[in-house]
Amino acid sequence: MKNAKPVANSKRIKVLNNKNFKAATKRGVVLLDFWALWCGPCKIIAPTLNEIADSQTDFMVAKVNVDHNQQxxxxxxxxxxxxxxILKDGKEAGRIVGVKTKRTILKEVDAVMAG
Known part of the structure; x- marks a missing residue:
């Protein structure tokens, strides 16, 4: 399970870990999904995150597997x-917990980007 892939893959979703996290998130806006392979709701939200990643160029969509990156x-x-x-220049600027609609997620990201 060490190399477990995100539940659903978009070529535009960056997989982050303890080693590459700081460099990947220090500039710009990042929608960062904390997930696990055994998490049912994570599987439900994955296609929505793929759609967002495939349609957005203004911010990065990334995933962190909590089982492999507990720190x-x-x-x-x-x-x-x-x-x-929702990270802005490496700092938390927003938080969404649970399964939400694409519209709700994008609204939250847009608010951070506008602010």
Whole structure:
């Protein structure tokens, strides 16, 4: 399971881990999904995140597997998954917990980008 892939893959979703996280998130806006292979709701939200990643160029969509990157989950106090953070220049600017619609997610990201 060490090399477990995200539940659903878009070529535009970046897989982040403890090693590449800081460099990948230090500039711009990132929609970051904390997920796990065993998480049913994570499987439900995955196609929506793929659609967002495939249609957006203004921000990056990324995933962090909580089972393999517990330090990141702890750093951001992720207690439930799926949890999506909206990072702006490396800092948390928004948080979405649970399965949400594409419209709701994009509204939250747009608010961070506008602010």
């Amino acid at each position: 990141l989950a702890q750093k951001f106090k992720v207690r439930n998954i799926p949890t999506m953070l």
